[in-house]
Amino acid sequence: MTEQIDGAGKLRKASPFVVAIAAVVLVLFASFIVYNGNGGQQEMDLDGDWHLIAYAEGYYEDGNIVYEEYGPKDLPDKVVTFETIGDGIYSMHLDDKEYICVANNNTMMTGGVDEFTSTSVLTKIGEAIVVSSFLSDEAGVASTILERQDSEDRLQAESRDVLAEESYGLNEGGVYEAFIANQYTKDGIVDHLSENRSLTINRVEPGILFYNSHGDQTDLDFVAVRISPNDWMAISNYDYGTWLIDMVHIEDGVVYTASYDNTNGDIELWQVCYGDESKAVKVPSSLLGKRYEGTFNAYVEEDGEVLRSMDGEVAISFDRVDSSTNVMEVTLYTLEGDSYMGAMLFPNGSGYSFYMESVYDNSGETFWGYYFGTISKDLKKITTIGTADNADGTYMIFKNDFKLAE
Structure with missing residues (x-):
């Protein structure tokens, strides 16, 4: 859509x-x-x-x-x-x-x-x-x-000063033009940049940001909450009973937004980036095709009760890497079933961090997952933790450790 x-x-x-x-x-x-x-x-x-x-x-x-x-x-x-x-x-x-x-x-x-x-x-x-x-x-x-x-x-x-007043590099009323607006389909990348995407900052509060995403065919009000120095979670009404949830990263004058969803029937990754294109980060192209193997620990919970725990072998592969930006698509392989993920990758002092979403089927139920991960600087080790829910009160909690497959 x-x-x-x-x-x-x-x-x-x-x-x-x-x-x-x-x-x-x-x-x-x-x-x-x-x-x-x-x-x-x-x-x-x-x-x-x-x-x-x-x-x-x-x-x-x-x-x-x-x-x-x-x-x-x-x-x-x-x-x-x-x-x-x-x-x-x-x-x-x-x-x-x-x-x-x-x-x-x-x-x-x-x-x-x-x-x-x-x-x-x-x-x-x-x-x-x-x-x-x-x-x-x-x-x-x-x-x-x-x-x-x-x-x-x-x-x-007196704890209001815990969240210091700051603008996060964004000014109220500021308008940031999009330089990337991509839809990643099974047939390739669809470029939506011609639809004149831009982002307007409506209001900045301690830890909370209001902004508007607009283009030729849309006008959406988002509100975001800060979850780390550079990462935010954002949400907007799409239509009655349906919300849009964004992964957001703000750094060096660039606002990165991305998500992963199956609302079109096909699971697809989307990304829109705004601001200073010259400072945008890119994913290492050498990740493409790499496979990592390791172990996982997982728990299933409902209403504060642990229903079961699991452990075993797990693998992960990088199936699509867009080296012109910082997004990638990943597959996680377990005995419980495969999980498909969309991610944004960012360099840090010890290697890379990434923020992912997933959609996958488990015993006939659809689960939506949220994950944080780290990759070592030499690209040989990965650790991910995450949760997934079926929108009906069941949650899965994961911890995965991987090494590059020989």
Whole structure:
């Protein structure tokens, strides 16, 4: 569909569940990306109790921006407890339920928590954890702050400065022209750049960004929540009951957006990039055709209960690499079935990081997956962690380790 490229967005049916402010918690897909104010990585120290002390949300209502903030005195004393139980495995406790988490360095992911099904990413900033979420009852986002406070101290907390006021290199009212607008089909790449794609920044708040994606055939309002120094999750209403979900990366004057979906019947990757084309990164062409083999650990959860765990052999292959940009298509092979993924790759100090989405069939059910991964600088080792859900309360949590096949 032509409209899908407009936000480069994943289309997905809206959840019937409602997120109430009195019960803002961790949901569906939780990734802990720990960084300091300068963007550098630091070690996690999560064990113990964390208290809810601040909350903000953003969405559109009748085309108008809605942004609301709540402080400690407006919120209940919700407590989330973390406990290290193994190498890269954590137990998360909330309201007498337990959830398994898996980690890769400073990134940790888990499945659904309580009945809420919106995606959330947690970042540790100083002595606080910021929970960045999709709202589950509408196309909106939330930012929740947890701190190590006792019940009395939390009422005195002044935590708005945890998310510093900054523009992220974007100015309200700024317009960024697209230099890439590609649809990746089984028959090749379809270029949509002639449709005059551009992005307008509507409003910037701490950790929350409102923008409009528009072209000759579309006009879509997105709201995004920050999940790492450069990565965001964005969502927009596509039509009644259908949302568009974007992977977004903002760095060096470039706004990268991409998604992976099967709404046309065929699973397809989409990407739109805006801003300074001269600073855009590219994926190493040498990844094309490479196959990696390794092991996986996986868990199936429903409503805070681990139904089963699995481990075994796994493989991954890079089937399409567009060396003119930074996107690639990947296949993950397991005994449970194959998973097809679309990804954006970015260089970092130790190699590369990537942000992926997938659509795959498991025993007749469609699952949508979200993943973070790292590739070593010599392209010989890969680690991925991720979650997937069937939009009906079942979640799969993964940790995979690979080495380049001989």
